[in-house]
Amino acid sequence: MIETINLTKIYKDGTVALDNISFSSNSRVLTLLGRNGAGKTTLTRILSTQLLPTRGEAYIEGYHIVKDANKVRKIITSIPQEAQPVGMASPYEHLIMFLTAKGNSLSEAERISRDVLKEVGLWESKDKPSDELSGGMKRKIFVAMALASNSEVVFLDEPTTGLDPYSRTEIWSILKTMKSKIVLTTHYMEEAEELSDDIILLHKGKIIAKGTIDSLLYKLKDKVRVEGVGDIKVGRLRISYVDKEDASKYLGKYVVKPITLEDLFILYTGESLEEN
Numbered sequence: 001m002i003e004t005i006n007l008t009k010i011y012k013d014g015t016v017a018l019d020n021i022s023f024s025s026n027s028r029v030l031t032l033l034g035r036n037g038a039g040k041t042t043l044t045r046i047l048s049t050q051l052l053p054t055r056g057e058a059y060i061e062g063y064h065i066v067k068d069a070n071k072v073r074k075i076i077t078s079i080p081q082e083a084q085p086v087g088m089a090s091p092y093e094h095l096i097m098f099l100t101a102k103g104n105s106l107s108e109a110e111r112i113s114r115d116v117l118k119e120v121g122l123w124e125s126k127d128k129p130s131d132e133l134s135g136g137m138k139r140k141i142f143v144a145m146a147l148a149s150n151s152e153v154v155f156l157d158e159p160t161t162g163l164d165p166y167s168r169t170e171i172w173s174i175l176k177t178m179k180s181k182i183v184l185t186t187h188y189m190e191e192a193e194e195l196s197d198d199i200i201l202l203h204k205g206k207i208i209a210k211g212t213i214d215s216l217l218y219k220l221k222d223k224v225r226v227e228g229v230g231d232i233k234v235g236r237l238r239i240s241y242v243d244k245e246d247a248s249k250y251l252g253k254y255v256v257k258p259i260t261l262e263d264l265f266i267l268y269t270g271e272s273l274e275e276n
């Protein structure tokens with residue numbers, strides 16, 4: 001269970017990055033979805049004991065993130081957004097270093113490394129220096145670490161940002177096989193829809209909506225999105241939400257699309273999710 005109670009983070013310069021965040025989730029994949037600057041990384045860093053909150057409480061599997069920080073650290077693995085492999089070291093060497101640092105014996109580390117490198121599709125490149133690998137392969141080294149950790153909870157901050165669509169779907173399929181609970185941050189709506197059991201929609205440090213995809217989309221369940229007409233303006237685009245049964249009136253003249261999480265975000269904030 002991951003739980004926060006009135007969690008607030010105000011940075012030294014006065015920026016309110018998290019504003020009274022309260023939620024609890026016991027889902028296998030909990031996704032923090034929001035635009036750049038929404039507070040996703042701040043929340044992830046606090047939950048993974050790398051940053052202290054200004055106020056409020058948070059618990060990971062019953063352990064308090066400040067008072068029981070050492071216990072929390074034993075059951076989590078956190079892969080930050082800016083993680084980069086050491087250029088000269090190979091994927092295999094990264095895995096061995098990671099696993100032995102976590103307390104595995106060398107023979108255990110070798111066995112687990114072999115298994116996970118095969119699983120993530122890095123086996124053929126296991127001995128190459130990392131700086132000779134593609135962006136997607138570099139990112140897979142960290143996904144392999146998360147997989148190898150077997151931690152109760154794994155934090156993955158923007159694991160596919162900047163990757164091509166193929167590498168992104170490869171990483172998604174690996175994440176789907178992981179047994180650990182995952183706290184994922186992303187600004188890709190598609191990624192959230194593909195992977196999440198539970199979603200928290202963050203905007204300017206506040207939770208604007210939370211729940212399963214179905215429960216979040218329930219608000220717009222009998223609607224379609226019509227682009228080119230309507231009162232809602234997103235950038236230069238005019239949008240309206242009309243009943244499905246009236247969609248035929250707009251076909252041919254306007255663009256008619258099914259409802260996605262993006263539409264929920266637009267309704268709550270008046271902004272598009274993926275301006276990044």
Ligand SMILES: Nc1ncnc2c1ncn2[C@@H]1O[C@H](COP(=O)(O)OP(=O)(O)OP(=O)(O)O)[C@@H](O)[C@H]1O
Pocket residue numbers: 011012013015016017034035036037038039040041042043187
């Ligand atoms: N060390 C810091 N000092 C001051 N403000 C900060 C600091 N770190 C982050 N912020 C600010 O806090 C807010 C939330 O940032 P955060 O990085 O948590 O958002 P995010 O949703 O993870 O964005 P991104 O997707 O760009 O990483 C932003 O306004 C950001 O500029």
